[in-house]
Amino acid sequence: MTSWKKYERFVAELCSEDYQSPSVTVMPNAKINGCLSQTTRQVDVLIDSRFGDDRNRRIIVDAKKYNRPLNVKDVESFHGMMIDCSSKAGILVCPNGYSTAAKKRAQDFINLKIVSLEELENIDLELWDDCLSDNCDERAERGLVLWDAPMGIGFTASPVSISSIGKCDVCGEFHIWCWDCGKKFSLSNESAAQCNCEHSWFWLTAIEGDEVSLNDHQQSESVYLLLVTPIDALIADRKPFVHFPYAETV
Template sequence: MKWQEYQEAVGVLYEQMSEMGEVKKNITIPDRITGQPRQIDVWWEFPAGNHLIKILIDAKMRTSKLDVKDVEEILALAKSVKADKAIIVTNNEWTAPAEVFANPEGLDFLVLTIDEATDLIVDGKWLMCHDCQNDCVVMDSDGAIEIEGKINWWLGGKCRSCKTLHIICQSCGAKVMMKMNDSWKCNCNFEWTNKEDYYEFKVIEENGIEDYQNPNQMKIDFN
């Protein structure tokens, strides 16, 4: 998952959570001193009596825990745009000193995992990739072919990040994960080969290999 997608997922999360007010995503607000535009991941405004409450929400996709420096940066940003409250949403967690520093300032933390984030914004998400665990597999390929009067069909999808191919042969129930350029044959003699933007499909027969590839059906496109 790209950090821009994680930012979008955090915005979608708060759009779903907020029952009042307005949630804005990826906007700029003038700095209270310099007037220069400051980028804001998510901005939530809602009325409370005669007042308008303004909450700054910052998305941080990290491989390690947030620390005090992260808290200091967001608190400074919140002050510069006159936010009443700040929230950090992260896929990881935070250090104990970061929490101690944040508590007196009223800054909150929220964990939104990569799995949860992809649920919010990725159409066709199948599962999180068991190989890289950094992104999801999108189910965007299926097919069927008649062989000797029997219908054989399968489901497939690739990890958006590492391009590992996940295949389920519905005919024999076999499942596999294949890295780039790997090949695999299931129990009913179907053979797949994982390529960059598609996978090749063949049927192994007793008298040789007969190619049943259908490019229109088999190709997997990635953006």
């Protein structure tokens, strides 16, 4: 694993710990439709609303493993990316600090955070699970799964069941880890799966339109992870749906 990739994954792990919330989802190496560039933008870590496309809660994180401090041009470039990704807040992470001009340029919308390389020494990212999706077999590098905080599922006629939700940092597919039977599995877009338990529910992914428009000509869509029960379909997680699969990722 390259050192910069390990740094990005470490930053994703930190974000997952810092933003643990039932209403927030954290996705490593996310892909977002650029509203101005009309191309696919790569985001090191996306912190987004879990249950709907609320751009006011969106935060994008960029990990810059530079041998120098961040300068004002780095901040300005990142601010332009924030605008293209419809994000009103951002976090720039670096190991070697930033200039005074960069700090002033960041102002209230960009948080400059220092994560030293020494902190990587006590982190074993090999403990991340390998992606279980066949889609990763077609890529140069098989992805790793960043597990989210566990969620409890309770019914009056049955005990509480615990499952964790994760996302691959290469193909982006949802992963489910059932704590009852121990099974782990992935779900591609618009698919369904069930664990080995005898529960009456199953997991489903669906692409659905959101109320927020990226511009006058394009409607936003998300891939929703749903827990389908005998009486309801509950939103468990979501991720942006990329409209430009053949465009260059920048």
